[in-house]
Amino acid sequence: PEERCFYVEDLEPDTRYYFSVRAVNDQGVSGQALTASARTRDKDESEPQDTPDLPEVKVTRGSGGVVVTVASGTLGRARRTIDLDKPEYAGECRFTIQIPALDVDERTSIRLDTARFSLSFPVWSLESTSVRKLSRKEAAQAAVLITVGEAQGAEAQAMLRTVPPGFKQATPLYQVEARLLTGASQDLLSWFQGDLSLFVAPEPGIYARDAALYRYIPEHDTFKATGTYFNPWTREAVIREPGYYIVLYRGE
Structure with missing residues (x-):
């Protein structure tokens, strides 16, 4: 098959761009389109090395799910993968990654x-104001934790009852949370400095034409569309702040 590459110039650094690809037949007719996105690098950022695995981690289980602790100084500038898609973790639905606070300014991704x-x-997406305010001595004893999982229990069921009429649930309800751990205290992060990509479960409902990502709004006790990027074919949903998320579509 023929492969074509298109190059775009004069893009802004550290900016997410969206593009659409449409496949057509020889008459120029098609109903198939794919939307994708990509983020440009910083001005001073070089292409990071691809490193498939991040071996310097400790994986533990507890009542709060699986915790992955990243060893200090092991991230570097490489794209890192933590592969827990294994039989021994198949029943787990909540995962936390703990990163040393000194390392969250690294220009790498996990x-x-x-x-x-x-x-x-991107690891730097966790570098909140509270993290930047830490002294080097304080940061050496602190960690940033990011947690993602399927929300369950009575609280989750109460949220799901607020799904707007006429909408159906296409995915589980996901909770995305980040917090700064300093000694015995924990401070929740209210915003991410960069986009996170959550790749949701491949449920049939995500392929509905009007499927979109929704976030639970506590002050209104309902779900509202985020307006952020969601691609059902790649199952990628862009997350920009902590909270509870779900993909909804209009049912018949």
Whole structure:
């Protein structure tokens, strides 16, 4: 098959761009289109090396799910993958990655693969104001934790009852949370500095034409469309702030 490459010039650094690809027949007719996105690098950022695995991790289980602890100084500038899509973790639905606070300014990315979902994010997206305010001594004793999982229990069921009338659930309800751990105290992060990509479960409903990503709004006790990028074919949903997320579509 023929392969064509298109190059775009004069793009802004560190900016996400969206593009659409449409396949047509020899008459120029097609109903198939694919929307994708890509983020440009920073001005001073070189292409990071591809490193498939991140071996310097400790994986533990507890009542709060699986915790992956990244060893200090092991991230570097490579794209890192933590592969937990394995039989021994197939029943787990909540995962936490713990990163040393000194390392969250690294220009690298982490991808976590599990049996239920995947999460990909630039590590610097966790560098919140509270993290930047830490002294080097404080940062050496602190860590940033990012948690993603399928929300369950009575609280999750109560949220699901607020799904707008006429809409159906296409995915589980996901919780995305980040917090700064300093000693015995924990501070929740209210915003991400960069986009996170959550790759949702391949449920049939995500392929509905009007399927979109929704976020639970506590002050209104309902779900509202985020307006952020969602691609059903790649199952990628862009997350820009912590919270509860779900893909909904209009049912018949």
